[in-house]
Amino acid sequence: MTHDTPPDLLVLHAVRTTGYASTLRLADLLGLPAAVVEEHLEDARARGWVTEAAFADDRGWTLTDAGKARGEERLAAELDAAAARADFAQIYREFLPANAIVGATCTAWQLTELGVGEVPADADAIVAALHEPARVLAELEQRLTAHLTRFSGYHRRFSTALAAAATNPAWITGTDRDSAHRVWFELHEDLIATLGIER
Incomplete structure (x- = not known):
C-alpha cells in the first residue's frame, strides 16, 4: 500500500533535496500552493529547522543541522510505517x-x-x-x-x-x-x- 507524505514533511524534505530553493520553486516542485509552502517554511523556521538566505536579488531556503536531523527522524518513521x-x-x-x-x-x-x-x-x-x-x-x-x-x-x-x-x-x-x-x-x-x- 502506497503512503502519502504529509505536506509539512514534504516541504522540509524538499529543502534538503534541493539544497537551496525559493518558496516558488519548492511550491512548483511539490505541486502545492505557494501560501501553503510558505506557512510550513515559516513554521520550520520558528523551530530552527530551516533558514532563509539571500544572494543579490535571489532568496532561498536551506536546511539547518537540526532540520536535517528532524527530517531524517520523520523519514525513518515513515519508511518503517510503510514496511x-x-x-x-x-x-x-x-x-x-x-x-x-x-x-x-x-x-x-x-x-x-x-x-x-x-x-x-x-x-x-x-x-x-x-x-x-x-x-x-x-x-x-x-x-x-x-x-x-x-x-x-x-x-x-x-x-x-x-x-x-x-x-x-x-x-x-x-x-x-x-x-x-x-x-x-x-x-x-x-x-x-x-x-x-x-x-
Missing part, C-alpha cells in the same frame, strides 16, 4: 550502477564546459549515454512509488531534461534549470535521506 525499508535498500543497490554512469557522464560534460581535459566530450554522446539511466529510473520509480508517492516525477523530470538537452546542452548539467544532473542529484539525496545513509 518498505528492505525494498528501498534493494532499490538503492540497483540504483548505484546507474548513478555511477550519470556521475561520470555529467562530470565529463562539466569538464568539457570548463575546457579541461584532452578530449572534449560530445554533447550528443553525453545525452545518449544518459538514456540507459533514464530507463533504469523508470523501473525503479515504479517500485519506489508503490511505497511512497513522493518519489513520483523524477523520471518525467529527467526525461524532460534529456529531451531539452538534445537541442540545448545546458540541460545536461545547468544549475539554473531543472537539468538532468540536478534532477538526478535530488533523487540521490532523496534516497539517502530516506534510508538515513551517507553518499
Whole structure:
C-alpha cells in the first residue's frame, strides 16, 4: 500500500533535496500552493529547522543541522510505517550502477564546459549515454512509488531534461534549470535521506 507524505514533511524534505530553493520553486516542485509552502517554511523556521538566505536579488531556503536531523527522524518513521525499508535498500543497490554512469557522464560534460581535459566530450554522446539511466529510473520509480508517492516525477523530470538537452546542452548539467544532473542529484539525496545513509 502506497503512503502519502504529509505536506509539512514534504516541504522540509524538499529543502534538503534541493539544497537551496525559493518558496516558488519548492511550491512548483511539490505541486502545492505557494501560501501553503510558505506557512510550513515559516513554521520550520520558528523551530530552527530551516533558514532563509539571500544572494543579490535571489532568496532561498536551506536546511539547518537540526532540520536535517528532524527530517531524517520523520523519514525513518515513515519508511518503517510503510514496511518498505528492505525494498528501498534493494532499490538503492540497483540504483548505484546507474548513478555511477550519470556521475561520470555529467562530470565529463562539466569538464568539457570548463575546457579541461584532452578530449572534449560530445554533447550528443553525453545525452545518449544518459538514456540507459533514464530507463533504469523508470523501473525503479515504479517500485519506489508503490511505497511512497513522493518519489513520483523524477523520471518525467529527467526525461524532460534529456529531451531539452538534445537541442540545448545546458540541460545536461545547468544549475539554473531543472537539468538532468540536478534532477538526478535530488533523487540521490532523496534516497539517502530516506534510508538515513551517507553518499
